[in-house]
Amino acid sequence: MTLRPYGIVIDGRLELGLEVVIDESGTIDELRPHNGAPEPYVLSPAFVNAHSHFEYRGLLGQIDESSYFDWIAALTRLKRGQDLKAVREDCLLAAAENRSTGVGFVCEHSDRPFSGEALASSGPEGIIFQEVITFGDQGDPARKLEAVAENVRKNAVLFKGEIHMSPHAPWSVDPATLQTLAEAGGRISIHVAESVHENDYFRFGRGPIAELCADAGMEHPQGVRVVSLLSDLGFMRPGVQFVHACDVDHDEVALIAESSVTVAHCPRSNEALNCPRAPVRELLDAGVSVGLGLDSAASSGSIDMFAEMRAAVDVAAERGGPLTPEEVWRMATCMGAESVWLEGWDIAVGQAAPLIKILVEDAEHIGDLIAEGAPDRIEWVSTGIRN
Numbered sequence: 001m002t003l004r005p006y007g008i009v010i011d012g013r014l015e016l017g018l019e020v021v022i023d024e025s026g027t028i029d030e031l032r033p034h035n036g037a038p039e040p041y042v043l044s045p046a047f048v049n050a051h052s053h054f055e056y057r058g059l060l061g062q063i064d065e066s067s068y069f070d071w072i073a074a075l076t077r078l079k080r081g082q083d084l085k086a087v088r089e090d091c092l093l094a095a096a097e098n099r100s101t102g103v104g105f106v107c108e109h110s111d112r113p114f115s116g117e118a119l120a121s122s123g124p125e126g127i128i129f130q131e132v133i134t135f136g137d138q139g140d141p142a143r144k145l146e147a148v149a150e151n152v153r154k155n156a157v158l159f160k161g162e163i164h165m166s167p168h169a170p171w172s173v174d175p176a177t178l179q180t181l182a183e184a185g186g187r188i189s190i191h192v193a194e195s196v197h198e199n200d201y202f203r204f205g206r207g208p209i210a211e212l213c214a215d216a217g218m219e220h221p222q223g224v225r226v227v228s229l230l231s232d233l234g235f236m237r238p239g240v241q242f243v244h245a246c247d248v249d250h251d252e253v254a255l256i257a258e259s260s261v262t263v264a265h266c267p268r269s270n271e272a273l274n275c276p277r278a279p280v281r282e283l284l285d286a287g288v289s290v291g292l293g294l295d296s297a298a299s300s301g302s303i304d305m306f307a308e309m310r311a312a313v314d315v316a317a318e319r320g321g322p323l324t325p326e327e328v329w330r331m332a333t334c335m336g337a338e339s340v341w342l343e344g345w346d347i348a349v350g351q352a353a354p355l356i357k358i359l360v361e362d363a364e365h366i367g368d369l370i371a372e373g374a375p376d377r378i379e380w381v382s383t384g385i386r387n
Contacts, residue, residue: 001021001022002020002021002022002035003019003020003022003043003381004019004034004035004036004037004038004039005019005020005038005041006038006040006041006042006361006362007042007043007363008020008031008043008044008347009044009045009329009333009347009366010346011330011334012326012327012329012330012334012335013326013366014042014363014364014366014369017033017034017038018031018032018033018034019031019032019033019034019035019036020043025352026352027350027351027352028347028349030349031347031349040359041358041379042358042360042363042369043347043355043356043357043358043381044102044329044333044347044356044358045104045333045334045337045345045346045353045354045355046102046104046105046333046353046354046355046356046380047102047292047305047332048104048291048292048333048336048337048339048340048345049098049103049105049107049293049294049336050241050265050291050331050336050339051107051109051189051241051243051266051291051293051294051295052094052107052108052294052296053108053109053110053296053298054091054094054095054110054115054118055090055091055094055112055114055115055296056090056296056299057090057091057093057097057303058082058087058089058090059078059297059298060301060302061301062078062298063075063298063299066272066273067273067274068194068195068273069195069197069208069209071272071273075298084112087114088114088117091112091114091117091118092114092117092118092121092122094118094303095115095118095119095123095124096121096122096123097303097375098303099122099124100303100375100378101304101305101306101375101378102305102356102358102375102378102380103124103294103305104124104125104353104356105124105125105126105337105340105342105345105354106125106126106127107126107127107241107291107293107339108126108127108128108129109128109131109168109189110128110129110130110131110151111130111131111151111168112151113150113151113154114155115128115155116128116154116156116158116163117155117157117158117159119159119161120158121158125161126161127161127162127163127340127341128155128159128161128163128164129163129165129166129188129189130148130149130151130152130164130165130166131148131166131168132145132148132165132167132173132177132181133167133168133172133173134174135171135172135173135212135213135216135218136218138177138217138218139217141174141176141177145165145177148165149165152165162187164186164187164188164189165181165184165186166181166188166189166190167181167188167190168190168191169190169191169192169198170190170192170198170202170220170226170229170230171201171202171213171220174218174220175219175221178233179233179234182230182233182235183234186239187239187240187241187341188235188239188240188241189240189241189243189264190230190235190240190242190243191244192230192243192244192245192248193226193227193242193244193245193246193248194243194244194246194270194273194275195246195247195273195275196247196276198226198247199225199247201213201220202221202222202223202224202225202226202229203222203223203224203225204222205222225249225252227248227252227255227256231255231259235261236255236256236259236261237259237260237261238259238260238261239341240259241261241262241291241339241340242256242262242263243263243264243293244263244264244265245263245265245278245279245283246275246276246277247275247276250282253282253286253288254286256283256288257283257286257287257288261288262289262290262291262338262339262340263283263288263289263290263291263339264290264291264292264293264339265278265280265290265293265331266293266299266300266308267292267312267314267315268301268307268308269293269295269296271311272299272300272301273299277315277316277318277319279319279321280316280321281316281319281321281322284323284327289335289338289339290331290335290336290339291331291336291338291339291340292305292309292332293308304374304375305332306373306374306375308332309325309332309373310370310371312328313325313328313370325365325366325367325369325370326366328370329366329369333346334346337353354380354381355380355381356378356381358373358377358378359377360372360373360377
């Protein structure tokens with residue numbers, strides 16, 4: 001197969017005048033100058049959704065609260081009233097919409113047993129983190145862990161990719177279970193420092209998390225920031241992803257980098273919930289692999305990777321640590337892949353990443369693709385096993 005786009009995105013850069021030769025296995029055999037008239041599209045590696053919650057697709061536009069804990073309270077209330085058949089349909093829809101926006105791999109967080117079927121049905125590959133939440137169940141965490149394990153088994157019926165039990169957040173899991181999950185040594189994706197309330201709780205024992213934990217009888221160590229707590233528990237190692245990492249300081253950025261922990265950045269969700277603007281510029285400068293996550297439709301809105309990239313550019317500029325369009329595209333593709341432990345997710349000889357066509361004519365820069373791109377401008381290229 002020979003593909004002759006007018007432009008190819010390689011390592012986040014738009015290269016003009018090249019065509020791609022792909023062999024029968026879907027591996028790129030050759031990159032060479034055009035041998036014929038180019039076609040009106042740009043070729044790119046598929047996107048990687050570094051953090052997702054399929055099951056909240058049905059809550060799109062249903063929560064008006066704009067502060068983090070008011071939003072969490074509303075989500076919890078609505079979640080209790082959901083019909084599980086409808087949640088299954090929500091998961092199937094969200095997976096299909098990820099595919100439509102050009103996502104070829106999803107790092108999915110699941111509290112229910114439907115994400116595995118959704119991934120198996122709709123095309124994107126992925127990794128599932130079955131969330132462990134023992135908040136309110138700390139008196140019998142073993143029973144809660146068995147319930148989570150049962151959801152793992154249900155998700156694994158159709159989905160043959162990796163599934164890991166993983167803590168939702170440091171404050172929503174009792175310390176003993178946090179320690180157990182850290183010591184298990186598997187992949188972990190955990191919400192960390194999404195709001196200022198986490199550090200207020202772990203450092204000073206105050207704020208809305210402190211009130212919630214006191215009401216539920218949940219106790220955690222105090223006097224440390226949350227990243228220090230996680231370091232003490234053994235979470236600072238390769239194979240761990242921190243989701244959000246909004247309220248982290250300079251020393252914590254350095255520790256994250258030194259520990260080979262990766263980060264998922266979800267700018268639309270963070271802005272909607274009035275979270276601190278994540279120090280993405282500092283994380284990248286320190287060498288951290290940062291991926292771009294669509295999070296949930298309940299907080300981020302429509303499932304649209306181009307909208308997420310535009311938000312990443314805008315939020316970074318407003319924070320005073322601007323990102324280039326090329327850096328943001330890498331966060332959505334090859335660096336996003338690194339953030340979820342994938343290799344070979346780029347357009348290069350010998351690689352077989354899934355490929356998408358972006359039907360934007362006459363783009364001169366990556367910024368043009370980000371500005372003009374949309375899910376309805378995506379076409380998939382059938383190239384190999386990852387498609």
